[in-house]
Amino acid sequence: MNRPDPATDPCSLARGLAEVGDWWSLMIIREAMYGTRRFSDFQSHLGVARNILTDRLNKLVGNDILRKVDVGERGTRFEYRLTDKGRDLFVVLTALRQWADKWVFNDLPPLQLIDRQNGNPVQRVQVLDSNGNPIKLHQVTIAEAFINPQ
Amino acid sequence: MNRPDPATDPCSLARGLAEVGDWWSLMIIREAMYGTRRFSDFQSHLGVARNILTDRLNKLVGNDILRKVDVGERGTRFEYRLTDKGRDLFVVLTALRQWADKWVFNDLPPLQLIDRQNGNPVQRVQVLDSNGNPIKLHQVTIAEAFINPQ
DNA sequence: CATAAAGGTTGCTTTTTGCAACCATATTGC
DNA sequence: GCAATATGGTTGCAAAAAGCAACCTTTATG
Numbered sequence: 001m002n003r004p005d006p007a008t009d010p011c012s013l014a015r016g017l018a019e020v021g022d023w024w025s026l027m028i029i030r031e032a033m034y035g036t037r038r039f040s041d042f043q044s045h046l047g048v049a050r051n052i053l054t055d056r057l058n059k060l061v062g063n064d065i066l067r068k069v070d071v072g073e074r075g076t077r078f079e080y081r082l083t084d085k086g087r088d089l090f091v092v093l094t095a096l097r098q099w100a101d102k103w104v105f106n107d108l109p110p111l112q113l114i115d116r117q118n119g120n121p122v123q124r125v126q127v128l129d130s131n132g133n134p135i136k137l138h139q140v141t142i143a144e145a146f147i148n149p150q
Numbered sequence: 151m152n153r154p155d156p157a158t159d160p161c162s163l164a165r166g167l168a169e170v171g172d173w174w175s176l177m178i179i180r181e182a183m184y185g186t187r188r189f190s191d192f193q194s195h196l197g198v199a200r201n202i203l204t205d206r207l208n209k210l211v212g213n214d215i216l217r218k219v220d221v222g223e224r225g226t227r228f229e230y231r232l233t234d235k236g237r238d239l240f241v242v243l244t245a246l247r248q249w250a251d252k253w254v255f256n257d258l259p260p261l262q263l264i265d266r267q268n269g270n271p272v273q274r275v276q277v278l279d280s281n282g283n284p285i286k287l288h289q290v291t292i293a294e295a296f297i298n299p300q
Numbered sequence: 301c302a303t304a305a306a307g308g309t310t311g312c313t314t315t316t317t318g319c320a321a322c323c324a325t326a327t328t329g330c
Numbered sequence: 331g332c333a334a335t336a337t338g339g340t341t342g343c344a345a346a347a348a349g350c351a352a353c354c355t356t357t358a359t360g
Contacts (some may be wrong), residue, residue: 010260013180013243016250021173024348031165033287039307041200049349054308076356077306082287085253090287092245093163099242100166103214103235110160112295113292120280122209122290127244130270137183137240145262189338199318204339226325226338 019063020089024048024056027091029082034067037079065089095125169213170239174198174206179232179239182216187229215239245275 009015018024027046036042043053057080061067065086069079094113101109114121129135159165160195170176177196186192193203207230210216216238220231244263263269279285 001173006336011180012176012250012255012259012261013247016246017173017176017255019250019254020246021171021250023167026167026171027164031160034292035284040305043307051310052348055347065257076308087287088249088253091275091277092242092249095165095242095245095275096170097161097163100169101163103238104165104169105162109161109162111292113290114293115279115285115290116289118280123278123280123282125241125245125275125277127241127275128273129265130268130273132273133183135265135272138327139254139266140263141266142184142261143198143264145259176359190336193338200339201319206357240319 019065020060020092022056024052025060026093028053028056028060029065029086030093032080032082032086033090033093037081039078039080042080060086091125095121098124170210170215170242172206174202175210176181176243178203178210179215180235180243182230182236183240183243183299187231189230190214192230210236241275244272248274 009018020029023099024046027048027150028042031045036045039053042048042057043050046053048056057066057068061068061080063085064083064087065079067083069081071077071079101107101112112121126134127136127140129139158192159168174196177198178192181195186195189203189207192198192207193200196203199205204224207216207218211218211230214233216230217233219231221227221229240243247263251257251262259260262271276284277290279289
C-alpha cells in the first residue's frame with residue numbers, strides 16, 4: 001500500500017484504496033458491518049495480531065470510517081462504530097462479495113445477503129448509464145471533470 | 151493478506167479479498183481496465199517494483215483474472231489481458247471509485263467515469279432489494295444459503 | 301485483596317517489499 | 331554482422347511491515 005502518493009493522486013480509486021485497500025482494514029470493516037464493535041471482539045473474530053489491530057483501528061478512525069466511542073462504564077471501555085462514511089462502503093463490499101459469489105463459489109455461496117423484511121436476496125449490484133441501462137467497461141472512459149471556475 | 155485461510159473461509163468477501171484484496175493487485179486491475187497490457191507499461195505507469203509486479207501478475211493469471219497471451223512477435227512478447235472474471239470487477243472498482251469521489255473528494259473528483267456514447271456520467275452504484283428499492287446495511291442480514299440436497 | 305477482563309504497548313522474529321543489478325532473447329540501427 | 335536497445339523477467343540484499351508472546355494499566359468481580 002504504497003506508491004501513488006495518496007495526497008496527490010487524482011484517481012479516486014487510488015485514494016479510496018489508500019484508506020481501505022488492505023486486507024485487515026477491509027476485514028475490520030466487514031466485521032463492523034456484522035455488528036462487532038469491541039477491540040477484543042475484532043481480535044478474536046479475525047485472529048489479527050493486536051498491534052496490527054491497534055494500528056488499523058487508529059487509521060480507520062483517523063480516516064473517519066470508524067468512530068471511537070467511550071462507552072464509559074466508568075472508565076476505559078470503548079466501542080469502534082461505523083460512521084456514515086464507513087457504512088457507505090456497504091455497496092463496495094457487497095459488490096465484491098457478489099463477485100466472489102459468482103466467480104469463486106460459482107453462484108453457490110455458503111452465505112447469502114438477504115433482506116431482513118422478506119428474506120429475499122438483494123439484487124446484483126450493477127453499473128448503470130444515465131438512462132438506467134447496465135453499462136460495461138468498454139463503454140466507459142475516464143475524463144477530467146469539468147471544474148467550474150470559482 | 152493472511153489470516154482466514156482462503157481455501158476454507160465460507161465468506162465470499164474474504165475469498166474475494168484473498169484474490170484481489172491488496173494494493174498492487176487492485177492497481178494492476180485498474181490499469182488493465184484503462185487498457186494497459188504489457189509488463190513494462192504496468193511497471194512504468196504504476197512504479198511498482200518489477201519482482202512484485204511479476205508476483206502479482208502471476209497470481210492474477212493463476213486466479214484467472216488476467217490471461218497471459220503470447221503476442222508472438224516471433225518470440226517473447228506478452229500481453230496480460232483481463233478475462234471475463236477480471237472485467238467483472240468493473241462494478242467493484244466503480245463502487246469504490248464513487249465512494250472515494252464522495253467521501254475523499256467531496257463530490258468534486260478530478261476524474262470522472264463517463265459513458266462514451268453520450269458523455270454522461272454513469273449512475274451511482276447501489277444495493278437494491280428484490281423490488282428494486284435501495285437497501286441499507288441495517289436492513290440486511292447474512293444467512294446460510296439453502297443447499298439443495300444432491 | 302486477589303483475580304480477571306478490556307484495551308493496549310513493547311520487543312523480537314519472520315515475511316513481504318522495494319531497489320538495483322543482472323540476464324536472456326529478439327529486434328533495430330549502422 | 332555486430333553493437334545497442336527493448337522486453338520480460340530473476341536474483342540478492344536492505345528496509346519495512348506483520349506476527350507472536352509477554353507485559354502493563356485501569357476497572358470490575360469474587
